[in-house]
Amino acid sequence: MGRGKVTLKRIENQINRQVTFSKRRSGLLKKSHEISVLCDADVALIVFSTKGKLSEYATNSSMERILERYERHSYAETQHTSTNIESQEISPLDQVKLKARFELLQNRERHLMGEGLDSLSLKEIQSLEQQVDTGLKHIRLRKNQLMLGTISQLQKKIKEKEKQGTQHELEQQTNDMMPAFHVGMLSNRHGNLRLACLIRSDTFQAGGDGEVEENPRSQPATVIPPWMVQHMTNK
Amino acid sequence: MGRGKVTLKRIENQINRQVTFSKRRSGLLKKSHEISVLCDADVALIVFSTKGKLSEYATNSSMERILERYERHSYAETQHTSTNIESQEISPLDQVKLKARFELLQNRERHLMGEGLDSLSLKEIQSLEQQVDTGLKHIRLRKNQLMLGTISQLQKKIKEKEKQGTQHELEQQTNDMMPAFHVGMLSNRHGNLRLACLIRSDTFQAGGDGEVEENPRSQPATVIPPWMVQHMTNK
């Protein structure tokens, strides 16, 4: 579309970015409406511009209903991990405390993500930088670990294949392995499902065949769509 | 597209509808991601198929954050019409939700700090790395800003002193300045956490320069777009 291929990178020119945003936003709203009508789907789209202006679309203009439906899905996933202690009453005092702590936590999260920093002093910023920097190192360590694990797994598989397959077969199967590999790597553990609500990047469904009726507990098919892979690796 | 103009009407053929849904959905996810990256926008997209299968996209994979931001917005708009909710009791259901979200937030914080990463998949780790890396850049930007501000303030003071003061007085006061400056930066205003349907919170306003961020009272783009009017009147 337009002139020239789209490079998936933030548009630096402020004017162009604004214009493109405006055009793409209306395109997105339109398409959301179309899929909603054509395919009888429930769609909710929320868009905040850089400046914080809100645009939204929701099937039947009922955003609340769809968001509720969404939360039902997400909570259903966390349900079985939490014990029944959850349903106990909370005293009014605790409510206040909980609210306060909640607010603190929220602020903390924003700060860790580099948002809302204006209220912090230089000292606080420096401390924050230190913490995030250390955290990032840990994250990268873990990533490395995962990747190396994957690589050695793959190498093992290939060696197994080499022992029995002809050269031709081997090439075949090496290529076939990639999708399988993704599924393997991404199908996430049930160890900690709580995160599922926050980081749900794993929900791009690939081709819809055997549909499962409204069953949030089933792990979604987790193949990264090609366009996203491209972007993730292109940085 | 395809053969023949698209008629905005539910596709009756069940197979075609499913295929079209699948394709359009991936298109929508792609475009959502694109506008998010290209235009630096916060996007949340939720799609339920006819059969109830959920697909979603959220900028930075943080659906919770965006939905919260959304609720903050819409809540602020209706705020003046509703009574003061602050002191109201929290319903048992909301208590459960609050607790669940609290746990999510805690987990999230740990992850951002590089702890408890074992439960994350490679893809989640990559997304996390991306977010923390970006956040760290913001933090360093802000730190720089603060330091430069401090420096120029100091220089200004020094020049003033040079015009009248002796060398000795100057050194005294330069040292005294640092704490005073920090106190100034720390004074922040916190909004209150509110609880209406779920939990909402007001962000602190950007304290410093002319940030426009988040003006909930201004009406969002609620003018019905032409393509929608067309459909509404065409049935």
Add this chain to the structure above:
DNA sequence: GAGCCTATGTATAATTG
């Protein structure tokens, strides 16, 4: 924001294997 021009992207039908 609207309108024009046009290179590209996409949705669907047609075809193939």
Add this chain to the structure above:
DNA sequence: TCAATTATACATAGGCT
């Protein structure tokens, strides 16, 4: 029958006015 591929007819959006 059905997944995969190709062809076609639009739709989209970038750069410009």
